[in-house]
Amino acid sequence: FFLSLTVHGMLELAFGVSAIATVASAAVPSVTLSNAADAGVTMPSVGLGTGGYGNNGPATLHYPECWSDGQPAPDGKSFFDCSSLVIKATEEWLQAGGRRIDNADSYYNMPAIGTAMANSKLPRNEIFLTSKIGSGLSMGYNDTVYQVHASLEQYKTDYIDLVLIHWPTSSSNSSDPLCQTKASTYDAKACRLSTWKALLDLWKAKKIKAVGVSNFNIDELQEIIDAKLELPAVNQCPFNSHLYSPQKDLLDFCTKHKIVFNSYSPLGIPDWHKYPSTISTTGILIEEPALKTIGAAHGLTAAQVLLAWQWSYGMVSNPRTFNVSHMQENMAPEVFSTKFSEDEMRQLEGFKADECTDSNKWYECCGSDSVQPSIPKC
Secondary structure (H helix, E strand, C coil): CCCCCCCCCCCCCCCCCCCHHHHHHHHCCECCCCCCCCEEEEEEEECCCCCCCCCCCCCCCCCHHHHHHHCCCCCCCCCCCHHHHHHHHHHHHHHHCCCCCCCCCCHHHHHHHHHHHHHCCHHHHHHHEEEEECCCCCCCCHHHHHHHHHHHHCCCCCCCEEEEEHHHHHCCCCCHHHHHHCCCCHHHHHHHHHHHEEEHHHHHHCCCCEEEEEECHHHHHHHHHHCCCCCCCCEEECHHHHHHHHHHHHHHHHHCCCCEEEEEEECCCCCCCCCCCCCCCCCCCCCCHHHHHHHHHHCHHHHHHHHHHHHCCCCCEECCCHHHHHHHHHHCHHHHHCCHHHHHHHHCCCCCCCCCCCCCCCCCCCCCCCCCCCCCCC
């Protein structure tokens, strides 16, 4: 594939990082970003997802995981205080050798993430921080500039490695007439381009090292091409075996244009999403017998099979977990070295697409006009 691969160097033990972390960090390859990115910026192939679905509390290690920090968010929402769990998990991720953190303003935990980064004592340039604007907050040029500067303050950092437009649209009220969804001036395409131009200007002002998008479909990416603007370095979208068929064309388009495809929910959200019996024998993706059989042939867990399969396309991923053992498994060398047979690839690509009949119909589903329109229709 087109991506230029690098490997993280060994970390100095003087910073208090264990030998295990040194090995893990060295084993995790990175991709070199293109398009709207500083020259030579590399993105670790595995990051820690930090957006949870148990934010209404209480703060426990039970599923679904709670990742909110209890602080009033910029959009006015406030959830249960799970900051101690967020800080602990993020610190353990960094101690285990993880070097990429995937975050967003709508995850309601930016100060906790910043605290964990500071507590790690790692040099700032050894941590790759992804954040996102929009979604729960508004879009538009001025709103985007404000949100990025507010994020820098909450993280207590001078720059963010990668900032994404979280969704192609936002229902939050914007100061930009083009982005006011209930006004006659609303223009979804113009709103996206205005927001994108703001991120490009922030990138050129050295507040961000790379900029990208999330949940954008082919038409929305084509808008940027037609506007003759720099293309995103990254497009972060849901991807797993139940989403291969609806997302394949988007993956191919991103590959063609040197846009790194960053999968979120790569394991099918085992603590929150249930798949219908018409497409799944267990309802939980990582419990599927086919994945376990393939894993047994390669000495991998079912989760590692999914991550290794996605890496075979040059895809980077953000599995979310509080479990340190799972963190280490997600970064194991075999995740990046395993090669699947043609028959195994057919099995992994042959899972039926999610029908969205059992849970969270608004999310992670095949696209329709009313349900996740950013995902291509099945």
